[in-house]
Amino acid sequence: TTPFLQSLAQRGTWFANAFSNSPRTVESIPDLMLSMTTERHGVYHNLTPAPLELVTLAESMRAAGFATASFVTNVYAGPRAHMDQGFDTFVDKIGFWWTTDRSIADRTVPIEEASAWIAAHKDRPMFMYIHTAEPHAPYTPPEGFANRFDPGYTGRFDGNYRPLNFHSARDPRDIQHIAALYDEEIAYADSRLARFWQALSTLGVDKRANVVVTSDHGEEFVQHGYWEHGLNLHNEQTRVPLVFFGPLFGAVGRIDTPAQIMDIMPTLLELFDVPPPHDLGGDSLLPLLRGETGEPVAGLSSRPIFSSNYNFLPRQNFVEYQVTRDGWKLVYSKNPWRLGGPPTRFKLFDLKADARERNNLLMQYPDKARALAETLIVWRAAQRPYARSAASDVAVQDAAQIRDLEAMGYVGGMDEPQPTDDDEEDSSP
The missing domain is CATH 3.30.1120.10 (Arylsulfatase, C-terminal domain)
Structure with missing residues (x-):
């Protein structure tokens, strides 16, 4: 499903046991951008933004002299959650997230906008963050990718919430098809990533680009009785890709040492000799990326x-x-x-x-x-x-933003996921 990402991993370094620190975007994006646990940054709820006083990864990079830009298609990666802090340029594609009309919007890498920004800033150190909403439910792969992995399906489900919510699927054949739709979205996102890399090559910056590819959560297809994500901490909901590629990262190949998305901020700050703005919840992975041995690597291998x-x-x-x-x-x-x-x-x-x-x-x-x-x-x-100030809890909640939240199934609007009969029995010590 991901030939381009696999090629980056094979030529760079990838962590085979990488995890998000939450199965929900609302929590995991602040985990990533602040290297803080949910318990510390306090973003527990869909309508609670991160504290304004906290210094993000982007703010740290900008203070170190980097031009910064963010291109996002998820509401929790933008101003709604105060995750736009530190970006000189912030391109908000959130309003188009919910549409399935790809002539209007694309939920993956915004190649043209991102390429134009790079062309205008390529003589400076650059830090760019791209958050794509693909792959994500509803599963609606575009033409050229739809029916790629399960063309023979003749059932009722199409990966949408309405008119027939795919959460109601129970037959293994239907579940197989819905998972195939998700894989087709992954394949489409990978193709867009490949095109973006080609754009970097055209601009002459691909040889000096250092790239980190990861995800804010995984996705479940009833392995433990649930759909999508945010409903348990099993590996299908928390295990994520984590690939480092570029001249500053080395090419170690596969690393089995467990890693987490909170490790990305300390890794980048150490790489560019940027002081941490606060106590970080993650650890730098540079010793592993550099192929080092000894105590630092042993500590990373044994940590919880x-x-x-x-x-x-x-x-x-x-x-x-x-x-x-x-x-x-x-x-x-x-x-x-x-x-x-x-x-x-x-x-x-x-x-x-x-x-x-x-x-x-x-x-x-x-x-x-x-x-x-x-x-x-x-x-x-x-x-x-x-400690949160009163200003930290002030966030715009207009009708368009509530619509976006509903479209992603985050508040109201959508039928809430329910456990299936396959859910495990409870156990107590």
Whole structure:
């Protein structure tokens, strides 16, 4: 599905076990741009922006002399969430996110606008952020990509929420087709990325470009009873690509050491010798990217990786945390929103033997679960929230923005995802 991205990974460095720190865009973009956990930056809710006082990655790069630009097609990567801070140029494609008419808008890389900006600034150090809404539900791949992976499907579902919401699909054949639509969107986004790289070549900057490709979350297709993302912390919702390519990153190839999107900001700041603006939640990956050995690499290999999920939508009121370390993963859920569930539940997985997280080993390995739980408790206690000013909570909420949120299924409007009969049974220690 991604021949161009795979070519970058093969010629550069890619982390095979990279994770977002949340399965929801509203939380994970501040995680990325601030290298802060949700608990610290405080963006728990779809209508809560990040504190204005916090210094973003873009602000740090601009202060270091970089020209900065952002091209986004997701509401949480823009002014709605204060994620436009630090960008000299901010191109907002959010208003066209929801349309499926690609003669009007494209939800992937805005090649023409981004290329024009690079041409105007290529004599300066540049920092550019591009956030694409493709791939994302509703799954509507364009002509040339639609029906590429599942042309023989004759069922009822087309990847849209209406008139027939694909969340209601239960037959494995329908689920297979909906996943194929998602893959077709991935393939389309990859083709646009390839065209953008060709534009960089035409401008003569491709040989000095240093590129990081990642995602703010994964996507589930009923592996654990749910659709899309934001409803649990299983790997299909949190595992993401993470590729580094360019002359400053080296070409190490595949790295199996776990990484997280909070590591991107400290990596770039160290690479360009930019001082961190606050205590960062992630770690620099430069020792791994440079092929180093010794204590720094050992520390990265043995550290725990944490993720959290705060979902306060109607009928989805729950909090969830996970910690992964040395191939083991513990998930703790507080107030599971499924009606009839217990107030808490724990799940323990051996990822080396059970990569799909199908076997809860909580009862078989109580000591392992207890050790990970203690690690999680210490981490959670250390996540002190950043003091927010009254101005930080002021954000424009006009009709167009609410429409965009509804179109993405983030507030109201859409039928809320519901668990299927395949959801796992609750377990308590």
